[in-house]
Amino acid sequence: MKKLAIAAALFVLFSVPALADELYCASTTFRIMGANDKVCVSGFDDEKVGGVTCYISQARTGGMKGMVGVAEDPSRFSLSCNQTGPITTDLTKLKTREEVYSERTSLFFKSTHVYRIVDPARKTLVYLAISDKIVEGSPYNAVSSVPVMPWSGR
Template identity: 55%
Template sequence: MSYRLPTLCRLVLGGLLACLGTSAFAEQVGCVTTEWKLIGSNHKVCVDSFSDPKIPGVTCHVSQARTGGVSGSFGLAQDPSQFSLACRQTGPITLPAKLPKEATVFAEDTSILFKETRVVRMWDAANNTLVYLAISRKLIDGAPANSVSTVPVMPWGGR
């Protein structure tokens, strides 16, 4: 098993943010090769899962494009701002007494400097729904890439 520098950075950053209580630690579900490379790692799309650190009963999956080749193998490539997000209720949801209107629940570097995918949780009180928004810090044609998923807070298993 080989580690790319950004993967190591993601582990360290994820660990630090988890200790601070501001971000979840992702677990890789798997990757699919999208383009075979003769030298270096292949281009791929990887799926990671994470639980909302402050809302038990919510699990999110984020897929992200990962750049291969020689630069990708050494952690020097900039991954494209291409991702998708799906969040679901996977158990009973207990909302904290003071739920902030907005909070970062996941962040992952997608280049060695200044680019990341971030998932922000928002609370839509009027619809009793948790809204998860994935964004890229890199602007593309004047707007950041983004994806949204919602989790209505509902009873779970008769609760």
């Protein structure tokens, strides 16, 4: 009973609810044992800037470790952010840099983060995706920008 309680506590502690909607996963490597490696596309809205939606694709490791959720996913991703509606948020009221998305990519020490960076001189929102790891991060990154423009209402 004690082991079950510890396992449940670890599951809650290290489980982060998805902040994005998973749209599609494409298998990239067939594995005889366990899940295939794949690339998954997810979409999320910037909660503080209505009218902006971002899409991130991420590599996911399969195999037996991937099937049970203990594999470390590679730090490879792509990011595209777009204006999908009117942006009425006052850019001057936003923090200069703020995290808008985070997802664990290993059981304990690695995550993918997306940050919003405000460029007031160009009236643009810049989104930066990076991967971090407690001991050593990754140079892989992706960037996307959304110029804040009037919305035609179509």
